[in-house]
Amino acid sequence: MKRRVILTRSRRDVNGKTESSQSGAWGSRARRQTPGIMASFLEQGKPQRTKTDRVRTGVSAVFRSGRLGVGYNHADSTGPRPALWGSAQGPYHKKSSSLCCATMWWSSSSSIIHEQNVGGVHISFAPTGDGCPDCCTSSTKADPGDLLTSLKRNQQRLSDDESRGHELSLFCVPKHYEEDLDSVIIPSGLIRDRCTSSSSILTLDTITSAERLMNESYSSTAASPNVLRTGPEKPRELKELRVSLRRLQLIALEPNEKPAPPLPLYNHLLLTEIRFSTRASVSRGDRKCVVSDRKCITSELNLQPSSSTVPPAMELRSEFKQKTERLARDIVRDMGGHHMVALCVLKGGYKFFADLMDFIKTLNQNSEHSSVPLSVDFIRLKSYSNDQSTNCVKVIGGDELSALTGKNVLIVEDIVETGRTMETLLKLLHEYQPKMVKVVSLLVKRTPRSSGYRPDYIGFEVPDKFLVGYALDYNEYFRDLSDLEETITVSFGLRRRQHLHPPCTGGGGGRGVI
Ligand SMILES: O=P(O)(O)OC[C@H]1O[C@H](OP(=O)(O)OP(=O)(O)O)[C@H](O)[C@@H]1O
Numbered sequence: 001m002k003r004r005v006i007l008t009r010s011r012r013d014v015n016g017k018t019e020s021s022q023s024g025a026w027g028s029r030a031r032r033q034t035p036g037i038m039a040s041f042l043e044q045g046k047p048q049r050t051k052t053d054r055v056r057t058g059v060s061a062v063f064r065s066g067r068l069g070v071g072y073n074h075a076d077s078t079g080p081r082p083a084l085w086g087s088a089q090g091p092y093h094k095k096s097s098s099l100c101c102a103t104m105w106w107s108s109s110s111s112i113i114h115e116q117n118v119g120g121v122h123i124s125f126a127p128t129g130d131g132c133p134d135c136c137t138s139s140t141k142a143d144p145g146d147l148l149t150s151l152k153r154n155q156q157r158l159s160d161d162e163s164r165g166h167e168l169s170l171f172c173v174p175k176h177y178e179e180d181l182d183s184v185i186i187p188s189g190l191i192r193d194r195c196t197s198s199s200s201i202l203t204l205d206t207i208t209s210a211e212r213l214m215n216e217s218y219s220s221t222a223a224s225p226n227v228l229r230t231g232p233e234k235p236r237e238l239k240e241l242r243v244s245l246r247r248l249q250l251i252a253l254e255p256n257e258k259p260a261p262p263l264p265l266y267n268h269l270l271l272t273e274i275r276f277s278t279r280a281s282v283s284r285g286d287r288k289c290v291v292s293d294r295k296c297i298t299s300e301l302n303l304q305p306s307s308s309t310v311p312p313a314m315e316l317r318s319e320f321k322q323k324t325e326r327l328a329r330d331i332v333r334d335m336g337g338h339h340m341v342a343l344c345v346l347k348g349g350y351k352f353f354a355d356l357m358d359f360i361k362t363l364n365q366n367s368e369h370s371s372v373p374l375s376v377d378f379i380r381l382k383s384y385s386n387d388q389s390t391n392c393v394k395v396i397g398g399d400e401l402s403a404l405t406g407k408n409v410l411i412v413e414d415i416v417e418t419g420r421t422m423e424t425l426l427k428l429l430h431e432y433q434p435k436m437v438k439v440v441s442l443l444v445k446r447t448p449r450s451s452g453y454r455p456d457y458i459g460f461e462v463p464d465k466f467l468v469g470y471a472l473d474y475n476e477y478f479r480d481l482s483d484l485e486e487t488i489t490v491s492f493g494l495r496r497r498q499h500l501h502p503p504c505t506g507g508g509g510g511r512g513v514i
């Protein structure tokens with residue numbers, strides 16, 4: 001990747017006109033961007049590039065098919081061992097390593113106990129001592145064994161670091177899920193969110209720290225978690241502090257910048273833009289120097305996924321399939337050859353139901369012993385408006401439930417959030433005295449709003465975000481998306497759960513209000 005840099009005067013002299021003209025434009029822009037003391041360095045800048053021990057810290061970002069990676073390099077005084085870094089696991093890996101980074105986070109432990117790939121982003125899970133204040137529910141917060149996810153690069157392990165990573169919104173997984181981490185799915189929207197916020201924090205922190213370090217005596221041991229000194233222990237020998245940071249398109253548009261195009265909603269397979277690449281270097285040797293580059297790099301790259309790469313959507317889809325197949329096997333095994341009525345909870349459950357039934361049918365066909373005679377039934381329950389539960393579960397259609405009396409019933413649901421829908425249905429079914437009732441849900445949301453209800457079979461546990469796609473809707477939109485996506489709040493002007501609906505008071509269609 002070509003890099004445009006604000007060139008120092010001496011470099012300009014060497015390289016002549018072309019670079020000189022580049023530097024003018026970028027220089028003035030950087031002056032606008034660079035706050036405080038860094039801006040004044042620019043004004044006075046007569047940079048001399050000295051060979052020094054450098055600290056390098058960075059935030060880099062890539063949008064790909066709605067999925068985002070953030071990279072963050074970190075070195076500390078103990079040597080070349082980076083404390084934190086990321087890498088690309090996606091299709092653009094080979095094009096430019098600096099563009100291809102995955103999400104990664106601090107880890108207070110280097111023992112990675114599980115790894116998985118979500119939409120091209122490689123995620124590792126490592127135990128941590130603290131609950132994450134951001135995404136753990138109060139009950140899981142108290143759990144000392146919460147897991148945080150972190151990403152790794154080239155099979156290397158994340159090394160120790162402070163638990164400050166929590167402030168950057170880690171993905172946390174409750175301890176009780178430790179045994180079944182391959183069931184945990186992190187929606188791409190969440191990855192994007194977390195990366196955006198952490199990038200923003202890192203950017204600010206990095207600049208602030210650079211300024212502070214320039215102002216402080218080098219003998220001070222103070223260092224930001226994002227800017228650590230490296231090299232010789234003797235502080236005076238540190239001649240240059242180098243800070244490299246890249247910012248995400250969505251978070252840091254300067255006033256004069258063209259607004260970024262919105263993220264494509266439907267087109268999962270297209271890469272969106274990569275806009276920011278800002279780099280700042282503060283030199284103590286010649287006193288004052290800032291080097292900064294900033295541009296839209298999308299145009300320089302062919303960002304379309306190449307045909308040889310597996311689109312992330314496909315990966316996610318295949319994860320769903322694998323999970324569904326596993327659930328089908330478990331169900332067939334547990335049913336022990338007894339007849340079963342599979343009750344699909346419409347509308348959200350229809351895709352999962354169809355896939356699950358296909359797998360059970362296939363298992364039945366291929367099995368000599370434990371095939372399960374199967375019939376299907378449908379019920380329609382509705383309680384959500386926008387992205388909020390109305391607290392009022394209405395039964396608005398379906399077959400006669402009396403047909404379920406004395407039967408083994410498998411309720412097939414797409415998602416359990418508060419658990420209200422399922423508790424209502426179970427109560428209703430009870431009146432018809434089925435022989436046995438089991439519930440399978442593709443997704444269970446980790447949310448403090450949960451009543452604590454847990455289905456018998458669970459596909460994935462998902463964070464507290466509103467999901468659409470794979471038959472899950474937002475006001476009937478997006479059911480047709482093949483993959484799960486988090487709703488993009490900005491695009492829809494949604495504000496999550498600001499207006500809670502009043503409790504159900506009556507009325508309703510079909511079988512009426514429960
Ligand atoms: O655990 P809960 O908080 O009760 O939420 C889960 C229910 O919410 C959704 O249904 P929705 O009311 O959106 O109807 P739909 O299936 O037609 O989309 C989903 O399909 C579940 O049935």
Ligand SMILES: Nc1nc2[nH]cnc2c(=O)[nH]1
Pocket residue numbers: 348384415416417418445465466467468472473474
């Ligand atoms: N579409 C959709 N419906 C839900 N019902 C409960 N949670 C959800 C969710 O995240 N998405």
